[in-house]
Amino acid sequence: MSKGHIIPLLQFARLLLRHHRLISVTIFTTPKNQPFISNFLSNDLTSSSINIISLPFPENITGIPPGIESTDKLPSMSLYVPFTRATKSLQPFFEETLKNLPQVSFIVSDGFLWWTSESAAKFKIPRLTFSGMNIYSSALCSSVSIHNLFFKPENIIKSDTEPVTVPDFPWIMVKKCELDPVFTDPSQSGPAFELIMDYIVSTNTSRGVVVNSFYELESTFVDYELRGNDGPKPWCVGPLCLVDAPKPENAKPAWIHWLDRKLEEGRSVLYVAFGTQAEISNEQLKEIALGLEDSKVNYLWITRSDVEQIIGEVRLENRVKEHGLIVKDWVDQWEILSHESVKGSLSHCGWNSAQESICAGIPLLAWPMMAEQPLNAKLVVEELKIGVRIETTNGNVKGFVTREELSRKVKELMEGEMGNLARKNVKEYAEMAKKALVQGTGSSWNNLDSLLEELCKSEEPNDVNKLSSDE
Numbered sequence: 040m041s042k043g044h045i046i047p048l049l050q051f052a053r054l055l056l057r058h059h060r061l062i063s064v065t066i067f068t069t070p071k072n073q074p075f076i077s078n079f080l081s082n083d084l085t086s087s088s089i090n091i092i093s094l095p096f097p098e099n100i101t102g103i104p105p106g107i108e109s110t111d112k113l114p115s116m117s118l119y120v121p122f123t124r125a126t127k128s129l130q131p132f133f134e135e136t137l138k139n140l141p142q143v144s145f146i147v148s149d150g151f152l153w154w155t156s157e158s159a160a161k162f163k164i165p166r167l168t169f170s171g172m173n174i175y176s177s178a179l180c181s182s183v184s185i186h187n188l189f190f191k192p193e194n195i196i197k198s199d200t201e202p203v204t205v206p207d208f209p210w211i212m213v214k215k216c217e218l219d220p221v222f223t224d225p226s227q228s229g230p231a232f233e234l235i236m237d238y239i240v241s242t243n244t245s246r247g248v249v250v251n252s253f254y255e256l257e258s259t260f261v262d263y264e265l266r267g268n269d270g271p272k273p274w275c276v277g278p279l280c281l282v283d284a285p286k287p288e289n290a291k292p293a294w295i296h297w298l299d300r301k302l303e304e305g306r307s308v309l310y311v312a313f314g315t316q317a318e319i320s321n322e323q324l325k326e327i328a329l330g331l332e333d334s335k336v337n338y339l340w341i342t343r344s345d346v347e348q349i350i351g352e353v354r355l356e357n358r359v360k361e362h363g364l365i366v367k368d369w370v371d372q373w374e375i376l377s378h379e380s381v382k383g384s385l386s387h388c389g390w391n392s393a394q395e396s397i398c399a400g401i402p403l404l405a406w407p408m409m410a411e412q413p414l415n416a417k418l419v420v421e422e423l424k425i426g427v428r429i430e431t432t433n434g435n436v437k438g439f440v441t442r443e444e445l446s447r448k449v450k451e452l453m454e455g456e457m458g459n460l461a462r463k464n465v466k467e468y469a470e471m472a473k474k475a476l477v478q479g480t481g482s483s484w485n486n487l488d489s490l491l492e493e494l495c496k497s498e499e500p501n502d503v504n505k506l507s508s509d510e
Contacts, residue, residue, distance in 0.1 A: 073093050
């Protein structure tokens with residue numbers, strides 16, 4: 040229940056509605072998430088084919104302040120596991136509602152809502168897992184796991200930062216620190232490990248995996264998953280950010296006016312955002328602020344932190360105002376990435392953000408911080424060659440980045456040869472992304488055709504009005 044998972048699910052719902060006018064969609068959420076969802080789908084709610092149902096969220100979760108129903112509101116990501124576990128209390132309400140719905144053809148649910156697979160099995164409804172990962176990351180994790188890469192005695196490594204060749208992809212090397220411990224540490228245990236295992240088991244028992252990506256972006260890895268995978272079939276139906284409804288003409292926010300001015304001045308802008316879940320130390324925040332300032336590059340930095348107060352630079356925003364703007368509000372990231380003045384993105388490489396940059400034709404300065412982000416960064420920099428990598432002082436994903444490293448790589452992305460090559464390459468992938476969703480010819484559009492046909496082939500041909508999806 041984070042925006043990074045909710046938004047692509049809503050975009051998939053929108054794609055389903057566009058794909059077939061007789062499809063109906065029911066979205067399950069919680070009371071505090073419903074206003075965001077209703078607003079996001081405001082252009083779609085005029086149709087009777089979409090319905091939103093709120094289920095009561097549990098109260099009195101140990102350590103979690105009352106009223107929090109989304110991970111981006113958690114005071115610390117250390118609370119992620121108990122928060123996610125608490126969602127199981129939604130199961131009886133979910134199942135009671137399912138009883139009263141018209142015939143349900145399939146359920147699409149987030150991978151971390153593992154308990155929905157139990158409900159689907161109880162009602163004999165096919166369940167699809169919605170994955171927040173791309174196929175590249177999944178394929179590397181599968182290969183590492185199948186070959187016990189970090190478990191075999193002959194593969195004992197000296198440090199977490201020592202590169203090891205991935206058996207099924209000999210041109211790719213991974214470090215232990217780039218993978219979740221479930222794939223690298225045989226002695227793993229505890230609540231976080233158990234949650235990941237529930238995720239994996241429930242995904243492996245699902246009918247398929249809906250993936251927010253497109254075949255042309257990572258064809259080698261899609262073919263690997265389709266060829267050698269005994270688990271659920273992956274279905275690439277993205278990029279879902281291109282399914283968004285046109286935005287109404289509203290008053291421009293201040294940061295868009297600022298970007299307009301930079302465009303008039305003929306200046307390129309670096310967009311800076313690290314998502315809602317990255318926890319950045321005060322010391323690191325200071326290096327980011329000073330590194331951006333030292334680069335002399337124009338930048339728009341989105342952050343929830345009060346940077347001036349945290350780093351003790353009370354006049355920072357005034358000092359950089361001609362070439363830097365720090366925004367602490369929620370922004371429409373796609374609107375920013377699509378702005379003509381934006382020519383680069385400094386990103387944590389969460390998959391949604393990375394793919395939005397690709398679709399907008401914007402090269403990335405990759406600074407992964409957690410989860411599968413290091414693998415996303417490898418895809419961006421090494422495989423697709425549409426970005427530049429930030430390096431930490433000790434080579435570890437969670438290591439420290441100096442202002443000098445940040446400043447140097449910012450200038451390389453925005454002004455250097457590597458940046459120019461990445462910019463050229465990403466524009467080619469942006470064109471492929473658009474073609475993937477073209478009705479009748481696009482790979483993702485046709486994948487969705489095949490998925491719906493497979494899910495509903497047991498239904499009577501003339502009973503298509505009963506086709507529905509629950510997310």
